[in-house]
Amino acid sequence: MPSPAARRQVINALPGCGPADARSIDAFLDAAWAEGGLARATLDSYRRDLQGLARWAGWRAGQPAAPTPASAPPGMDGLDLQDARHGAPGRASGNWLATADRGLLFDYLAWRARAGYSPRSNARLLSCLRAFYRQLVRRGARADDPTALLEPPQLPRSLPKALSEGQIEGLLDAPDLDTPLGLRDRAMLELMYACGLRVSELVDLPANAVNLRQGVVRVTGKGSKERLVPLGEESQHWLQRYLDQARPQLSAGKAVPAMADGQVPLFIDGKRRALSRQAFWGLVKRYAAAAGIDPAKVSPHGLRHSFATHLLNRGADLRSLQLMLGHSSLSTTQIYTLVARQHLQQLHTKHHPRG
Structure with a gap:
C-alpha cells in the first residue's frame, strides 16, 4: 500500500488549480469562516481537499498533460495514471469544481480508495464537498447538489488508545525540571492531561486564558466554541512554576510577539x-521513550483519551465529560464508555476467582 507521502506526491505532481477553481475555493472558505467560525486547521484541510x-x-x-507512470512515485504507477482521460477538455479555465457532476465525484472517491486513503479521510472529504456544494446552491451558482446521493464510507468503530495511569505518571515525570524548557514541558503535559485538551487547543492557548486563582482555563475549541475546564491542583502547581520561573527565562525579559489571532x-x-503542533508531538514522543513507553503507541491525542478514560473509570458522568472535552454531541463522548467497560471486564477477569 502506498504511503501517505507517496499519495501526496502524486496529487502535488498534478497541474495546479485554474483561476476559476481558486476563486470558488476562496469564496467558500471566506463564507465558512464568517458563518461557522471554523478553526484554521479545518479551513486548511478544506482547501487541500478542494484543490486535490x-x-x-x-x-x-x-x-x-497528465503525469506519466514513469514520473509517479514508486508503488503508484497503477493508480489510474493510465486511465482513459475523459470529461470536458474545453474547460481551460479550470472551472472543475463548480461544474462537477455526481459521476466525477464518485470516480474521485473511488480513486482515493484504491490509492489507499483511509475511510475516515474520504469521509472528511465528502463532508467538505457537501458543505461546498450546499453553499453553491444557496448562492444560486448551481441548481443541484452533486453530493446528494453519495454515501459516506463505513467507518470502523475504533476504541481510543489510552495510557495506563502508571504510564501517565512516567510520562509526566520525564522532563528535566532543572531547565526552563523542561519545566515548560512538564506544565504543558500536566495541563493537557488535567484538562483533556486537543493539541491545537494547547499550543494556541493565550496567556490570559488561564485563571490560577479560580482554577480554570478558558479553551477555544472546534468551531471557535469556548468552554471552561477545571485545572486541578497539580496542573495549577506546575503552571505557576512555569509562569514564575521558566517563562521569564525563555522570554529573556522581552515582550512576547502575538500569534496570528493577536x-x-x-x-x-x-x-x-x-510552539507548533509538530514540535509538541516530537516532545511527547521523546518523553515517552525516556519513560520506557513505545513512542509509536503514544501521541498528544492519547493524553486526551487517557484523561477521558481515567475520569470514567473513576466514576465521572458522560455529560460532565462531554462538556470538558468540548464535544458537540454526546454520542461522540459515548465511545469512552466502551473503553471503561473493557477496563472493567479486564479487572473482572484478572481478580474474580471464577474470572
Whole structure:
C-alpha cells in the first residue's frame, strides 16, 4: 500500500488549480469562516481537499498533460495514471469544481480508495464537498447538489488508545525540571492531561486564558466554541512554576510577539514563539521513550483519551465529560464508555476467582 507521502506526491505532481477553481475555493472558505467560525486547521484541510479534487479532475480530462507512470512515485504507477482521460477538455479555465457532476465525484472517491486513503479521510472529504456544494446552491451558482446521493464510507468503530495511569505518571515525570524548557514541558503535559485538551487547543492557548486563582482555563475549541475546564491542583502547581520561573527565562525579559489571532501565547520556545503542533508531538514522543513507553503507541491525542478514560473509570458522568472535552454531541463522548467497560471486564477477569 502506498504511503501517505507517496499519495501526496502524486496529487502535488498534478497541474495546479485554474483561476476559476481558486476563486470558488476562496469564496467558500471566506463564507465558512464568517458563518461557522471554523478553526484554521479545518479551513486548511478544506482547501487541500478542494484543490486535490480540482487538480485530479483537470488531470483526468487531459488539461494540461497528465503525469506519466514513469514520473509517479514508486508503488503508484497503477493508480489510474493510465486511465482513459475523459470529461470536458474545453474547460481551460479550470472551472472543475463548480461544474462537477455526481459521476466525477464518485470516480474521485473511488480513486482515493484504491490509492489507499483511509475511510475516515474520504469521509472528511465528502463532508467538505457537501458543505461546498450546499453553499453553491444557496448562492444560486448551481441548481443541484452533486453530493446528494453519495454515501459516506463505513467507518470502523475504533476504541481510543489510552495510557495506563502508571504510564501517565512516567510520562509526566520525564522532563528535566532543572531547565526552563523542561519545566515548560512538564506544565504543558500536566495541563493537557488535567484538562483533556486537543493539541491545537494547547499550543494556541493565550496567556490570559488561564485563571490560577479560580482554577480554570478558558479553551477555544472546534468551531471557535469556548468552554471552561477545571485545572486541578497539580496542573495549577506546575503552571505557576512555569509562569514564575521558566517563562521569564525563555522570554529573556522581552515582550512576547502575538500569534496570528493577536493573542500572546502562553507557552513559548527559546525564541519567544508559540510552539507548533509538530514540535509538541516530537516532545511527547521523546518523553515517552525516556519513560520506557513505545513512542509509536503514544501521541498528544492519547493524553486526551487517557484523561477521558481515567475520569470514567473513576466514576465521572458522560455529560460532565462531554462538556470538558468540548464535544458537540454526546454520542461522540459515548465511545469512552466502551473503553471503561473493557477496563472493567479486564479487572473482572484478572481478580474474580471464577474470572
